[in-house]
Amino acid sequence: EADIYQTPRYLVIGTGKKITLECSQTMGHDKMYWYQQDPGMELHLIHYSYGVNSTEKGDLSSESTVSRIRTEHFPLTLESARPSHTSQYLCASSAVGGHTIYFGEGSWLTVV
């Protein structure tokens, strides 16, 4: 069983607000990821990290930013939220050399 935690699970915020979605894992995984998923749709990679101080953009362009100061922590930030940012954001991690990616429960963001 994967130990990866996301907070908040659900959030409704106003346009223009800054929001940080938290993600932590206790498995010591070096690789972490953020995926964006609209309801009923496939997952799109928006950010990933190979380890501390390593961050890269994924396949889907996103206005969000990420940081990786500690191995276990990979927060995602939106400086100025817009309604188009409404979506589910899924954090995931995997071990170095490991092919299996484990997901958190997701953060549902609604921007009004």
Add this chain to the structure above:
Amino acid sequence: GQQLNQSPQSMFIQEGEDVSMNCTSSSIFNTWLWYKQEPGEGPVLLIALYKAGELTSNGRLTAQFGITRKDSFLNISASIPSDVGIYFCAGQDSGGSNYKLTFGKGTLLTVNP
């Protein structure tokens, strides 16, 4: 980028029936993963396949890694109502970029009791 074709898009079946879904790709993958996602939750890993031709079971679930490395299928036997959810296949390429998965669009499974 790489794309996975997952089919069917949705299935409506009666409890007790067997289910089969598959994914195909124009590219070779070195790992295939199958996930299940329930509403409001993150995907949960069901089965991981690492070798071409590999056949792996997890309870009532069976998945196979196609010998061409371009396809995989998932079977669910004797379905029950709690099997309801979206099933995603995911492939990991063989180009050394083992940090990324390519996901299929999912198969929505509905089981009528």
